[in-house]
Amino acid sequence: MANDTRERILDAALEMFSQNGYAGTNIRELSASLGLVKSGIYKHFGSKEEIWNTLLDRMIAYYGERFGSAEHLPPVPDSLEELAGMTMQMVGLTIRDEKIIKTRKVLSIEQFRDERARDLASKHFLTGLTEMFTPVFSGMMEKGLLKRDDPAMLAFAYTAPISALIHNKSIRLKPRPFMGRFYSSLLLDVTLNGCLRYLAYGRGKISARP
Numbered sequence: 001m002a003n004d005t006r007e008r009i010l011d012a013a014l015e016m017f018s019q020n021g022y023a024g025t026n027i028r029e030l031s032a033s034l035g036l037v038k039s040g041i042y043k044h045f046g047s048k049e050e051i052w053n054t055l056l057d058r059m060i061a062y063y064g065e066r067f068g069s070a071e072h073l074p075p076v077p078d079s080l081e082e083l084a085g086m087t088m089q090m091v092g093l094t095i096r097d098e099k100i101i102k103t104r105k106v107l108s109i110e111q112f113r114d115e116r117a118r119d120l121a122s123k124h125f126l127t128g129l130t131e132m133f134t135p136v137f138s139g140m141m142e143k144g145l146l147k148r149d150d151p152a153m154l155a156f157a158y159t160a161p162i163s164a165l166i167h168n169k170s171i172r173l174k175p176r177p178f179m180g181r182f183y184s185s186l187l188l189d190v191t192l193n194g195c196l197r198y199l200a201y202g203r204g205k206i207s208a209r210p
Contacts, residue, residue, distance in 0.1 A: 006044045008034055010058060013051050018102040021109045022052060056116055059103045063124065067093055067100070073132060076139030083140070091162060129159035 012033050016025040027048055031041045045051045064072050067090055077083040094100055107124065110117040133155035140146045146154070 005036075005040075009041060009044055009051065010055050013055055014059075014099065014102050014106065017052075017055070017110070018105040022048075022113065052114075053116070056120065059099075059106075060120070062099060063103065066097065073135055076136055076143065077145075078143070080145065083136075087162070125163065129163060130155045133159055 009030070012030055013025070016030055016033070025048070027038050027041050030051075031038050034040075041051075045054065074086055077086060094104075104124065107117050107121040111121040112118070130152065134152045137146060137154050137158070138151040141148050141151065
């Protein structure tokens, strides 16, 4: 029961932090949203700062388990088709999982205030995908599926445009969510196929594979 209440507090805190930011969230409103009194919050957390840091810890674990990380690497694909499928699954999770959506929003808001949030934002928005795909591409090169090259540079070339599309506001059309999903999927598919051809056939050179 205590663990359930603790999780409810963290879920509510994520919702409020994503809407109002850290400074705009207070314990009184957080407790009221859960039907608790302030002492009910302090029974589980000593301060708002403790809630914040616990929430960041939970974000890291949740993201790593479901999306992957440099510490939780995905398996090396056996084909370019498997690579494409794995990538689209990751992208789908990023843009559809409500906790990850809220987490990314919180990190976007708080990266200028909090050092941990800044480090996590840099990892999840910029460097994390490159770090995760570098050993994947290295393994695919060992299997002969990709032309031998610098796997870190190829990982960056592969993930950068996909990350940019995820962040691009033009693919989140709130008035018409179906069309937003359609164009998002279309743009990602086009970008993914272009990247795969680049990776398979060399630096910017697209030709039939021998």
